[in-house]
Amino acid sequence: DAGITQSPRHKVTETGTPVTLRCHQTENHRYMYWYRQDPGHGLRLIHYSYGVKDTDKGEVSDGYSVSRSKTEDFLLTLESATSSQTSVYFCAISELRDQANTIYFGEGSWLTVV
Amino acid sequence: KQEVTQIPAALSVPEGENLVLNCSFTDSAIYNLQWFRQDPGKGLTSLLLIQSSQREQTSGRLNASLDKSSGRSTLYIAASQPGDSATYLCAVPYGNKLVFGAGTILRVKS
Numbered sequence: 322d323a324g325i326t327q328s329p330r331h332k333v334t335e336t337g338t339p340v341t342l343r344c345h346q347t348e349n350h351r352y353m354y355w356y357r358q359d360p361g362h363g364l365r366l367i368h369y370s371y372g373v374k375d376t377d378k379g380e381v382s383d384g385y386s387v388s389r390s391k392t393e394d395f396l397l398t399l400e401s402a403t404s405s406q407t408s409v410y411f412c413a414i415s416e417l418r419d420q421a422n423t424i425y426f427g428e429g430s431w432l433t434v435v
Numbered sequence: 436k437q438e439v440t441q442i443p444a445a446l447s448v449p450e451g452e453n454l455v456l457n458c459s460f461t462d463s464a465i466y467n468l469q470w471f472r473q474d475p476g477k478g479l480t481s482l483l484l485i486q487s488s489q490r491e492q493t494s495g496r497l498n499a500s501l502d503k504s505s506g507r508s509t510l511y512i513a514a515s516q517p518g519d520s521a522t523y524l525c526a527v528p529y530g531n532k533l534v535f536g537a538g539t540i541l542r543v544k545s
Contacts (some may be wrong), residue, residue: 362537371531379532423481426471
């Protein structure tokens with residue numbers, strides 16, 4: 322298994338509260354990604370990082386922010402959680418741009434916003 | 436815009452049967468295509484990565500083909516087993532992200 326750890330794995334939170342999901346890698350890979358997976362939509366990219374303090378938006382970035390202060394950690398923050406953000410969140414890592422080699426996924430974080 | 440479609444959405448077969456999963460994409464200018472497996476409640480595991488210059492990749496009982504000109508890829512599973520039951524997703528790079536199909540849910544009955 323690629324050394325990716327997501328935390329928390331499961332969380333229930335109330336609407337309007339901030340939530341932070343953490344992705345930690347031990348592979349020293351340059352690229353890190355946050356995807357969300359929803360029925361009927363597959364996986365969609367939220368944000369990604371191409372180095373320390375270098376991040377960019379994906380296709381569904383509204384309501385989310387990210388930070389990467391160290392190579393090994395990529396944080397996803399929901400500033401004010403909404404019910405539409407109930408989803409499964411996956412972190413992924415890749416050494417090369419364009420995913421020219423294999424991309425590795427974490428085990429997922431199940432978030433329920435009530 | 437790149438769109439990826441997988442057919443069928445779900446498939447149920449008896450153990451031992453050979454089967455084909457299909458993946459199609461709208462923009463043929465791809466670097467590669469990956470097939471992933473996802474077990475319930477788990478993350479995605481990469482099964483096969485086919486570079487744009489390749490036509491096939493094999494791993495054990497799995498064989499993936501790529502036809503860029505027609506925008507299609509197939510995943511062939513030989514002699515299916517109950518342990519093959521999972522969701523199979525294909526994905527292609529597009530800009531700085533992977534675009535995923537919605538997946539095929541495979542159930543292999545013993």
